[in-house]
Amino acid sequence: METIAIPVINFAPIMPEIILSIFAMALLLVNVFVPSEHKAYLGYLSLVGIIITGFTLIGGWGNPVASFNDSVVQDNFALFFKGIFLLTVGMTILISDQYFKREECNLGELYPLLLFATVGMMLMASGTDLMTIFLGLEVLSVSLYVLAGLNRASLKSNEAGLKYFLLGAFSTGFLLYGMALTYGATGTTRVVKIAEYVAQNSAVAQNPLFVIGMLLMAVGFSFKIAAAPFHMWTPDVYEGAPTPMTAFMSAGPKAAGFAAFMRVAIIAFPSLKADWSDLLWILAVLTMTVGNLIALNQDNIKRMLAYSSIAHAGYALVGFTAGNAEGTAGILFYMLSYAFMNIGAFAIIILVGKKGEANNNVMDYAGFGTKHPVLALAMAVFLFSLAGMPPTAGFIGKFYLFSGAVKAGYVWLAIIGVLNSAASVYYYLRVMVYMYMKDPVEEFDWMKLTPAVAICIIIAVVGVLLPGVVPAFLLNLAQQAVLL
């Protein structure tokens, strides 16, 4: 047996995780002393933590540091994703307080759990060892199971939490079995060493253990990013979970799943690119088509956005299939703009909704445009961006993803993607038809725009429009980030 040498540990690469964890644990303690009508202060405290963490990210750009015997690394790729996660969690916190007060479920545990989930996502993005990636994924998942079922009194929330838990744990089993078989075939869990082993022993590609391991890992990650045919949990969980948590789940963990999936596929198996590209091709087409077709038929707007988020994972998989610089930079850019547009849309859904998750149907938006022209305009911007129309970030992102696919020779895949994107316009425009072209049924007088939600909507509108008009800065960052 080997002896374990105690190495000198450099904590710099996990500084953001450490700061957030400290804040989360402190908030758990502080929570005990905060009366339930003042839980919003915990939200402000966690925003402080998020901003401090954000500042620690900036210094790391451009100089990758690895630590813990190369099992975590803070490179541009990880930093870009960490930025996305911080943005997602920050915007989610801004929209949470109003919703949970209305639902009379004002639990302070919400904020520490969100921060712990963010720590998990960050570990997934910077993990370079299957063990770290697995741990990050589980820290994320366990927090998310609770967040989905947070509204204990609501039957739908109970059901969402339990379904997410059962299916999430099930998919973890597949992911782990894949990791175990890959470990057995290559003798290491370190992503870089797996790549070295595969490069030196090309015969391993014929080893059934290795092939099954790769496939099972792909299945596990597909569950996490909600790619068809492993998407069945998504609509139910997204519909049943509290609305701010749906916003969080559709933007953050999906990006984290992509981060881990990309790191494993691109770094560990570069020489087998042709094999997994074929697999991803099928996944991308299925995911886009299933998501869009079923979304056409949805009346509940949360459920519609759940199917739309499946379709968006499909678009990102198009860039993943291409596997070149444009495609992968496209995924990063798209995940960032998807966070803006999706959380923005959910902020409006929270405003329009009533207690008990009522008023969540597309029909309930009738006449919203005449009663609240500014908010309706913001919703229109988010929906246009989701549909991928210029001049929004959604258009630029899709453009990059599909042009990456064309450059890599996947012309048909890009065509299927564009057709899908055209079909998706129907269900986004349907909301707009109700907002602007139907007579108001209700007065929308229960709506209360709190400053926090207003800030979130403003951030989202700026985040959707600014990169849509001048994308160069963010695209540059994304391109620097994919030089893994």
Add this chain to the structure above:
Amino acid sequence: MVPLHSYLILSAILFSIGTIGVLIRRNAIVIFMCVEMMLNAVNLTFIAFSKHLGNIDGQIFVFFVMTVAAAEAAVGLALMIAFYKNRESIDVEDMKLMKL
């Protein structure tokens, strides 16, 4: 000395039993037990490989898997209790508030 492939076949069988259990059983707790069985099948695989390769990484992985499984059990059982309080059942057939 039991050869490596016996361990692998055993853990594959255990994993399959767990998977089939998840798919056909209707009680949430039994489903969760089947998931735990899948995780333990994976642990067996890790340890068998670790011994075979003379590499300690697999054993460390097993510790993490066990820890995570314990955390998952805590959260999962809490969710089941919340569900049972409202519905007086933990049958997955009763989880049908949201359908197409």
